[in-house]
Amino acid sequence: SALELGDHPDHMAKEIGEQPEVVAALLDRVRRRTADGSTWVGLGLPPFDRLAVVACGTSLHAGQVIAGTLRTLGGVPTDIVVASEVDHVVLAPGTLVVAISQSGETADVLRALDRLDERHPVLALTNNVHSSLARRADAVLDCHAGPEVGVAATKTFTAQVLVGVTAVVSALVASGRLEASRAAALVDELAELPERMATAAAVAADRVPLLATTVRDAPGFLFLGRGPGLPYAAEGALKLEVLSYRWAEAYPAGELKHGPLALVDEGTPVVVVDHGDPRLQWAVAEVRARGGFVVTVGGEGTDLPALPRRTDAADLAWGRSTAPWGPIEAVVPLQMLARELALQLGCDVDKPRNLAKWVTVE
Numbered sequence: 001s002a003l004e005l006g007d008h009p010d011h012m013a014k015e016i017g018e019q020p021e022v023v024a025a026l027l028d029r030v031r032r033r034t035a036d037g038s039t040w041v042g043l044g045l046p047p048f049d050r051l052a053v054v055a056c057g058t059s060l061h062a063g064q065v066i067a068g069t070l071r072t073l074g075g076v077p078t079d080i081v082v083a084s085e086v087d088h089v090v091l092a093p094g095t096l097v098v099a100i101s102q103s104g105e106t107a108d109v110l111r112a113l114d115r116l117d118e119r120h121p122v123l124a125l126t127n128n129v130h131s132s133l134a135r136r137a138d139a140v141l142d143c144h145a146g147p148e149v150g151v152a153a154t155k156t157f158t159a160q161v162l163v164g165v166t167a168v169v170s171a172l173v174a175s176g177r178l179e180a181s182r183a184a185a186l187v188d189e190l191a192e193l194p195e196r197m198a199t200a201a202a203v204a205a206d207r208v209p210l211l212a213t214t215v216r217d218a219p220g221f222l223f224l225g226r227g228p229g230l231p232y233a234a235e236g237a238l239k240l241e242v243l244s245y246r247w248a249e250a251y252p253a254g255e256l257k258h259g260p261l262a263l264v265d266e267g268t269p270v271v272v273v274d275h276g277d278p279r280l281q282w283a284v285a286e287v288r289a290r291g292g293f294v295v296t297v298g299g300e301g302t303d304l305p306a307l308p309r310r311t312d313a314a315d316l317a318w319g320r321s322t323a324p325w326g327p328i329e330a331v332v333p334l335q336m337l338a339r340e341l342a343l344q345l346g347c348d349v350d351k352p353r354n355l356a357k358w359v360t361v362e
């Protein structure tokens with residue numbers, strides 16, 4: 001059954017490894033319908049002027065990617081709402097709420113929806129179409145990731161991102177904000193992801209053990225990213241601290257100089273999600289100048305290459321992600337690094353202490 005481990009050492013390894021096939025299967029569904037906007041039209045939601053993401057944990061990071069895609073491609077304003085903070089949120093008229101939860105049972109998300117102004121339509125993005133969230137929502141998109149056993153979300157994150165960004169593309173076509181031909185090109189670009197994720201995983205399998213050994217005794221980690229890379233840095237930090245019980249903080253790279261640079265000392269590990277923005281090199285140089293141990297994740301020449309070789313633009317040379325959804329494939333080596341460090345420290349990667357898969361309390 002889907003819940004059996006087979007040859008895999010743990011569920012997390014199995015679920016990380018399933019990501020290329022999860023993405024490929026989702027894209028098969030999407031390619032038949034999305035480019036002309038028909039997926040969106042079929043949901044029966046009213047037109048929207050703004051979008052608010054409501055979610056927790058890893059699902060919140062997926063929401064950041066989805067919102068960023070909508071802003072970049074469609075110029076549509078977005079809000080990111082931490083579900084447990086909904087007391088303090090004011091949403092503008094015309095806002096569509098996208099509630100994201102793999103389980104569909106996270107209490108904070110359900111309570112947040114109860115507290116929203118009723119005028120806001122709710123779209124659920126969930127891996128459980130029989131959940132309380134799915135029943136509560138006006139429309140539901142199934143993430144089709146299959147059962148996820150590891151407490152730390154991996155393949156459900158990737159599936160949420162894929163389902164969310166393709167829904168965004170479809171909605172923008174349906175509302176006339178995006179040309180159908182451009183949408184089709186974007187879906188074609190996504191179709192390269194399964195192969196890229198598999199390649200990134202193969203390279204990371206070779207390199208991650210030694211990297212993890214090098215940083216094994218570090219008490220804390222910084223994760224840096226910029227723009228579309230930032231949600232992936234946040235997800236990499238969350239995975240690492242949840243699994244290894246080491247402090248990890250994600251920061252916008254440009255903010256390094258306003259605070260966390262003070263933490264960087266000889267050997268401090270700093271993981272940089274490098275989607276190809278040259279401004280990230282400033283942060284890399286500053287960290288190295290203080291003896292910090294930089295691990296770059298991104299294009300060719302990085303420690304954990306995950307992005308495609310680009311031959312179309314000479315100045316961009318290698319591995320610059322210009323995709324509105326950012327470097328999705330970088331999440332695979334980040335998950336693998338977190339898992340490997342946890343294993344080397346003797347932690348249970350499927351069941352981190354103190355945490356639960358379904359958090360049904362507020």
Ligand code: G6P
Pocket residue numbers: 056057058059100101102103104105106109151152153355356357358359
């Ligand atoms: C728990 C899990 C996380 C997950 C979060 C949100 O904290 O340990 O992996 O991201 O809940 O869960 P949801 O089911 O709402 O996506």
